[in-house]
Amino acid sequence: MTNRERIMLMSRWKSILFGAALVMSPVSAHAQDQGAAPAAEPAADRLAAATQLMDLILPTAQRDAMVEQMMKAIMTTMTASLKDQPSFAAAMQNPKVETVFNRFIDRQRQQTAEQLKAGMPGMLTAMSRAYARRFTVPQLAEMHSFFSTPTGQAYVRESYGILSDPDIATWQRDLMAKGFARLPEEMKALQQELEGVLGKPLAESKS
Template sequence: MKSLNRLILAAGLAVLPVVATAQAAAPVAVAPVDPERLAAARALMDQIMPPATRNQMMSAMTQSMMGQMVQALRTDPTLAAVLEKDPRARALFEHFMQRQQEQSTQQLLANLPGMFDAMARAYARRFTLAQLHDMATFFATPTGQVYLAQAPTIMSDPDVAAWMGDVMRSSMQRMPAEMAKLMADLKALDSKDNAHGG
């Protein structure tokens, strides 16, 4: 079960990017935002991802990303062998990943208002009022509407999913060596403290 524990820890670490998306730290020094540009940026955020469908869209994107992570983890030979050998391990793994997906989705949804406020401020700082209006005009066109409808589905496109799977597999292959290095560094730190009477 030691290899399963290590892989579950790696799976937990793999979930962090999903959560981190909704929890990026605010900059220390923040330039003031022009109120007119901020109002236009907030209207643009509502146009890009309407409040009525926002939670559903974000949940779908999170589920898609988590599904791809789970698929990548399942292809890891060590984990696959453990899951094949012990049905209890398979059930634990499925339960763990289901819980991570639910918690990540809940956390993301709880933080959506703050995320969209932060995004509106970021748009207001980076784009002029005219540019914000141009974007709003584009998104009101038929092509803009198609873009808005299709953009959230990009992450589940087979090519994007395959790329994400490759990245996840590469991360998983690196993880045992990284965990071993971390444990060695912690052990060395502990030894150093003991040597100095700490």
């Protein structure tokens, strides 16, 4: 294998690994450190009103379907953005690589959806408390009235799948493409800065 072929191969695998890390980001986003200082306890009447609102916005019978809809939209957009990248698309030319990566995508979607479903009660409690800190009882009552209307219920049904709307998906893919285009220069700048701090090339660094 020539040096050029080795470089091209490494570039393709870096794209795959970067794509894998990107796809896993929804998981890590919901597992962030919760070490922040505790917030003030919300007023009991506000909390009761906010809890009723959350039960209306995210009804128990629809929660799992909403999670699945949201995850499908996120993963579809992410994988489409990755496949737009030439080096990634080139790596996917290998059927074995494509099969392994597709299995990875399916596994991440399933694991993330299961994690979100399991964490839904805690999320609803957190959201209820957050709403209770920010809105008064009359404001929460107005929201409850709106979400009880046919229009409010339509909003609830559609809002979690709106990421899959063609216009939004196109915007997301364009945004990610710009990020990919900027990545090589950013990684080069990072390497140079690290080498300046370490005083030697990264390839020679042992720590």
